[in-house]
Amino acid sequence: MFVRNRWVIGNWKMNGTLASNAALLESLSAPKPSVEAQSARLAVCVPAPYLNQTQRALGGTGVLWGAQDLSEHRSGAFTGEVSAAMLKEFGASIVLVGHSERRQYNAESSEDVAAKAAAAFDAGLTPIICVGETLLDREAGVAESTVAAQLAPCAALIQRAGAALVFAYEPVWAIGTGRTATPEQAQAMHAFVRSELASIAPNARDASILYGGSVKAANARELFGQSDIDGGLIGGASLVAADFIAICGSL
Numbered sequence: 642m643f644v645r646n647r648w649v650i651g652n653w654k655m656n657g658t659l660a661s662n663a664a665l666l667e668s669l670s671a672p673k674p675s676v677e678a679q680s681a682r683l684a685v686c687v688p689a690p691y692l693n694q695t696q697r698a699l700g701g702t703g704v705l706w707g708a709q710d711l712s713e714h715r716s717g718a719f720t721g722e723v724s725a726a727m728l729k730e731f732g733a734s735i736v737l738v739g740h741s742e743r744r745q746y747n748a749e750s751s752e753d754v755a756a757k758a759a760a761a762f763d764a765g766l767t768p769i770i771c772v773g774e775t776l777l778d779r780e781a782g783v784a785e786s787t788v789a790a791q792l793a794p795c796a797a798l799i800q801r802a803g804a805a806l807v808f809a810y811e812p813v814w815a816i817g818t819g820r821t822a823t824p825e826q827a828q829a830m831h832a833f834v835r836s837e838l839a840s841i842a843p844n845a846r847d848a849s850i851l852y853g854g855s856v857k858a859a860n861a862r863e864l865f866g867q868s869d870i871d872g873g874l875i876g877g878a879s880l881v882a883a884d885f886i887a888i889c890g891s892l
């Protein structure tokens with residue numbers, strides 16, 4: 642039987658200094674036997690200027706790293722953008738695409754997100770494709786159709802990449818609010834995402850689907866124990882070494 646990969650990924654967002662990162666990375670680089678035994682994948686997505694520092698600290702430790710966004714273009718006159726090839730030069734193996742903060746503050750459309758995910762995949766990076774509804778969507782009863790519409794432009798990529806892709810369901814109303822989706826709410830949406838993926842391409846049913854939104858050491862185990870939840874994408878708690886390591890231990 643195929644075993645889906647389990648992940649805990651820290652999203653540092655726009656936080657950190659060279660000094661604070663050094664301490665955090667040092668604690669992540671120590672061995673974590675309970676996690677390694679399950680061949681789970683641990684990773685951090687750092688601000689691009691800190692990729693060099695992260696590569697130096699985590700190289701050879703088994704902990705992976707990546708960025709929080711990338712350009713859909715390979716190179717050229719795109720001031721301020723960072724390409725997949727540049728991320729690869731700093732040892733990145735993953736990259737977030739379509740995080741709700743980028744959709745909201747940078748007006749990224751689901752078509753933009755699909756183009757970025759394809760650029761990442763074609764360069765040998767694993768895109769972590771983020772989807773999720775707002776509170777208004779949920780209250781209007783359109784949470785599932787919103788998420789389905791976010792996935793739809795990725796259909797061609799899903800058909801060729803299948804289970805090599807990673808998805809993250811992050812309800813916008815649960816991000817940074819302390820208001821976590823209940824395990825039942827999260828499981829229900831994960832099951833829906835998995836059925837959508839399977840309807841696009843049968844082998845995409847085995848893609849990893851991570852939950853994000855106010856995950857903490859206290860709620861991680863119950864969330865990760867749901868049958869369609871393959872781990873977590875962690876914001877605030879990934880900045881505190883003890884909290885992040887405890888969440889990793891909940892896989």
Ligand code: 13P
Nearest residue numbers: 652816817854855876877
């Ligand atoms: P919080 O864990 O801070 O709610 O953030 C979740 C998130 O946006 C991770 O990408």
